[in-house]
Amino acid sequence: MTLGGKAAVTGIGETDYTRDAGGRGVLTLQLEASLAAIADAGLRPAEIDGIVMPIGLGATVAEDFVTNLGIPDLRFSTTTPLGGAGAVAAVQCAAAAVAAGLCRHVLLPLGRTGRTGSRIGARIHQMPQFRTVGEFEAPVGALAPAQYYAPMARRHMELFGTTSRQLAEIAVTTRQHAILNGNATMTAPMTIEDHQASRMIADPLRLLDCSLESDGAAAVVVSKADAAGDLRQPRVLLTGLAEGHPDSPSTITQRPDMTRLGLAKAAPRAFAMAGVTPADIDVAEIYDCFTYIVLCQLEDLGFCGKGEGGAFVEGGALGLGGRLPVNTHGGLLSQSHMAGMNHVVELVRQLRGQAGRAQVADAEVGLVTGYGDLGDGTIAIMARA
Template identity: 70%
Template sequence: MGTLSGNGAITGIGETEYSRNSGRSSTALQMEASLKAISDAGLSPKDIDGVIPYATGDTVAEDFITNFGLPDLRFSATTPLGGASVLASVQAAICAVDCGVANHVLIPIGRNGASGVGGRIGNRVQHLPQFRVVGEFEMPLGQIAPAQLYAHMARRHMEIYGTTSEQLGEIAVTIRQHALLNDNAIMTKPMTLDDHQNSRIISDPLRLNDCCLESDGGAAIIVSSAERSKDMAQTPIYVMGIAEGHPDSPSTITQRPDMTTLGTAKAAPVAFEMAGVKHSEIDVAEIYDCFSYIVLCQLEDLGFCKKGEGGAFVQDGRIRLGGELPVNTHGGLLSQAHMIGLNHVVELVKQLRGQAGRAQVQDAEIGLVTGYGDMGDGAVAILRR
C-alpha cells in the first residue's frame, strides 16, 4: 500500500465568529470562512480547483462555483461520515493533490445549528444512511438523539471499568478552562467539577455539561500539494499520517460485540505507522468531543492508555495546558462551537504555526486531531510543521 505521508499540507485556515444566533444562512457562513482560508493561504478564489462540501449539509460544489466564479473546478466529492467527515475529506483532498487532479482543495463547514432547526444535530443524524437500522428498530423505543445513542456506550464503560461521572467531568471542566482563553468561544463562564455534577441528566449517565453545543458559524481549510505549499503565504502544516476506520456493526451501537471500542481503534495504528511517530512525540491533541465520554474512549483507542484506563488518564491535569497531553486547547465542541470538528483542525494548525495565542502549547511541533462519526466511525490525522 502506498503512503500519503507528507504528500499534502494544510496551507490556509479560516473561521467566522461562533455564536448561538448568527442571523445568517449556513451557506453565507461557509463563504465567509472559505474566503478567509483562501486569503490566509495567499490565494485568490480562482486558484481553488477542488472542493469537498459537507455531505449532509445544504451547500454543494456548484454553490462555490456560483459565488466565487471558479473557472476550473476539477475535483469535488463528499465523505458522509458525520463528525469523521472532515478528516476523511482531508484524506481525499491529499489523494487529489498528490496525483495532480487538483492543486488546492477547499474543505468548508457552515452551520446554523443553534438558530436554524434544519442544522440541529438530532435532525441531521436521523437522515444519515447508517441510521436506517436505528430508525426502524430503536427509535420507536426512544433512541432519537445522539445523547441517547452514546449513553449506552458510556454506561457500559462504567460498568466494566469503573469509570465515573467525575472523570467525565474532569474532561468537560478542562476543555471549558481552555475555552476561556479563546476570544472566539461561545462558552465564557468558568465551570467547576461541582457545576458539572450538579448539571441535569440528559441521558443517563450523560449530564448537560457532558454534551456539545449547538452553534452557528463557519470554518474552512485549504489542502495543497506538498510541492505547491512551499511557496505559499503561511508555514505549511504537513499531514504525516491519516486514516479512517469503521466500527464493527457500523449501523447500530447496541448490537456490536464491544460497545466501548470505536472505529478510531482501527484508524490510529495506520495513522501512527504512516507518520512514523510515537505517542510520546505528540505535543498537543485536538480530540473530537461531541460528548465527554467520546474523548475518554478515543484516548484509549488511540493508544495513549489501555482500554479501561481512560478515566485515570484524564485526571491530575494530564490533559490540561501544561500537562503531558494538552487536549482541545480551543474549547472544542463542548465549549467553543460545534463545527463538525473542522474547528479542531483549524486549532491544531494554529498550534503548529505558533499562532494559538493564550492557549499556545510551547514549541508544539507534532499534533494529532481526530474525527468521530455518528455511529462510531473514526478518523485520525497527525500533523507536523
C-alpha cells in the same frame, strides 16, 4: 507510495461562533470562512481547483462555491458524508486528490445553523447512517445521539470503574481552553461541581457532558506539499491519515465490544504512516461530541490502555502544561460545534505557533480526530515542517 507528507494544510478560516448567526444562512457562513482560509493561504479564490464537502447533509454543494467564488476550473469535487468524522475524512480525501495530481488547492468548507436551524433530535433522522436505529430503536424511545451513546459510557463505567467526575475533568479543562480562545461560545468558568450539578440528559451523560448546538462555519485549504512552500504561512504537513469503521457500524447495540470505536482500527495506520507514536504527540484535538467520546478515543489512540482513560484524564492532564494538551480551542463542548473542522483549524494554528494564549510550547507534532455516527473514526497527524 505513501500518502504521508504529500500534502499540507495551507489555509484556515473561521466565522464568529455563536448561537445565532443573525440571519446569515449556511452558504453565507461557509463563504465567509472560505474567503478567510483562502486569504490566509495567500491564494486567490480563482486558484482553488478542488472542493471536498464534509458531512454531506446537502445544505450546499460544490457548485455553489464555483458560482460565488468565481472558480474558473474546478477539477475535483466530492463529499465525505461521515457525520462528525467527515471533516478529517475530507482532509484525507483532499490529500489523496492533490497527491494523485488531480488538483493542487482544495477547499474544505463546513458550516451550519445547528442552533437556529433544525435541532439534533430531528436532524439526525434525515441522515442515512441513522436508518437502522431509526427503524428499530427510535420507536422504543431511543431518539438522539446522547441516548445512543450513553450505553457505551455506562458499560465503560461498569467494566472499568470510570466515573462521572472523570468525565467532568474533560468538560472543565475544555472550558478553560475556550476561555483563552477569544472566539468561543461558552466562556464562564466551570468546576467539577458545576458539572456534577448539571441536569441529567441521558444517564450517565449530564448536560455538561454534551456538546453545543452552534451557528457558524470553518474552512481549510489543503494543497500539494510542494506548492505549500510558496504560500504565506509556516508549512504544516499532513504526515499520517486514516479512516476506520467499528464492527457493526450501523448500530452500537449489536457491536461486539461497544467500548471500542472505529478509531481503534485507524489510529495504528496513521501512526505508522507518520512514523511517530503517541509519545511523540505534543497536542491533540479530539472530537468531543460528548466527554465520554474523548475518553474512549484517548484509549483507542493508544495514549493509555482500554479501561484506563478515566485515570488518564484526572488532575488536569489534558490542560496546557499537562501530560497531553487536548482541545486547546474549547472543542465542540465549549467553543462551537463545527463538526470537527474547528479542531482541524486549531491543530494547524498550534503547529504554526499562532494559538495565542492557548499555545502549547514548542508544538511540532499533533493529531486531530473525527468521530461520526455511529462510531466511524478518522485521524490526521500533522507536523510543522
